[in-house]
Amino acid sequence: MSRSMAYSDKSIDVVIPVYNAPDLTRRCVDSVVTYLGNSIRRILIQDDASAGETRQMLDNLPYDCVDVYHAKKNQGFGLSVNEAVNRSDAFYILILNSDTEISHDFLPLLCATLAADAKLAAIIPAGNSYAKYNLDQYLLREGGYIATYYLRGHAIMIRRDIFQEMGGFDPVFGRGYYEDIDLGRRLALRGWRLGVHPGAQIYHKVGGSFGRGRAFQKLIKRNRAIYLSRYPKARQSILLLSGDCSLEDFPPSVLDAIENVFHEGGYVHWLIPAISPTLLCLQMYSQPLCLSALISVMLRGWWRVDRRITEIWMMPGIPLLLRAALALWGRAFRVEIKELSFKEKTIQNCSVRLLSK
Template sequence: MPIPSSVMPLSNPSIDVVIPVYNAPELTRCCIDSVVTCLGRSIEYIYIQDDASDPETHQMLDSLPYEHIHVHHAPKNQGFGASVNEAIKRSSASCVLVLNSDVEVSENFLPLLYTALATDPQLAVIIPAGNDYAKHDLEQYLRRPGGYIPTQRLQGHAFLVRRDVFLEIGGFDPAFGRGYYEDIDLGRRLDLGGWRLGVHPDAHIYHKGGGSFGRGRAFRELARRNRNLYYSRYPNARRNVLLLSGNSIPAHFPPNLMDAIENVFHAGGYVHWLAPMRPARLIPCLQMRHGFSIELMLRGWRADKRVAEVWVLSDAPRVWRALLDFWARIHGLKVLLWEEIASTEV
């Protein structure tokens, strides 16, 4: 991966908060109150970008009693990405915490996040863990200096970003319209530019989800349209590799195997590691998961949810390998021994 040309230590330790808002006044007020209460001592300004909300939300924002809050009412709805782009341009802080308006803060996690950025000058984005990461056993993952776990998938509901890097890369792409997948696209572009992304397992936040659009027809149509746009740009992000091993652990994998795994990560894909052991702080990235889901095994209708390739290490248990061979033949998947993988991947 290329090393970003502008890598440098943080020189101005200042943090602003950006909250894009579209309706949902009760959730939005709860978010703002929690930010002021829990993060107030660590931030300078809160920039609220009202994306042409209804009169009730407009009035609530104008009646906020807090100092150091800047509210901007956009004349028309632009969507999440464009709203965040505008608000970040108004900030002059070295780092910006972007929050969805349906997020609630219960602790001051900013010192943890900022320390991670200051420790690793190639880390562009750090995400607090929380209920959106409940499906991950974060104790299985290795931590980098600064205490974070690497990821190649940016979840935009809450993240601290270097402001200069965000602006340099062009921010969120307006092609994604009102929302969905614009955050994952930004993460792909940051990764391709040589920047790192991370999740801090000791920082916690609550995200309700669907606060502006809900989970109905509008959500499904937006998600489908933007999912197709994302995968048209990054077709290898659909790549799900099932890796079968015995007692080998990632730290002891051959270097060319780890290079092949890293290639999958940096293309936006996933490696599902199937092994008899239960790992403890062994897995190098959140795009590597121990085990596999029923959805992967059933070969669901969405291509990005299917196993595309099967890799087998020489120490894989014979019974497991026989069962996997049988399952792969049923679904027309080729099972590659590591020797074959080594010759095609590196």
């Protein structure tokens, strides 16, 4: 296998933390070698004290580019990645979960995107983990990526110097979950940007290593509490209602307020008569303004405080009856209602149809 960079003068190492799941891990490594082999330098595998079957499989991998390190004790995803990155001197690091699988060489796209935006610290290939999104609906930034403020750790291409400057993943999250989101939050607060490339695809078998049992639920609940204690404003979940208009119609003050919600880790749910407006980032969702969508969003996460609607923002053009009903709902459940003004800019054709059943 050639270790030369076919399209970039920036070296790339792949880091794969491994904990058991030998079959999934082997498929992941095989796919990396098959599709990325001519573009990367090394594959650094950090075995997080797996059982004998996995250790034996790793020790018998037939690839010269693979370096395997067996940890003496289980440390969890974050520390495993940190240790492997510390053994690299590559310019870029591609961090992969061991339950991912690659089907094409997406590195040229990711490298070109990172080169096009000097403030872009990390880029994520899209794939089945983003299947619920209509990626065609989102604004493309310079380099062809979609902005996100939520770093998904199953596949991250990041500059090694930035990763290490940030201290890598925080070990407080233990075996995993939310250490990737925490890193993304720290990067965003330092002025770095994060993105998802819709042209790059990767398959991720969610829960392939840890599963989705009680241990998973307990761990994710614990780590979510740690994350939200650090970033309480990440609980923001805004319900935005408007008439038929686009982002171009929003005055600067409204766009700034929306961007600030994203920057602090929150979300915006935009209900609008038009079905598919252009959206700013992956933390912005849209649905047609109808009664069923309104009820769905209002009840979203009812059993989880961090997913509840925290504020309702209403733009001009909302029917008086709906405004009155939302005001009552807001008072009953202590949800703040904000009226957004368009004094800075007049909206053309911003009318709203009556709520459908």
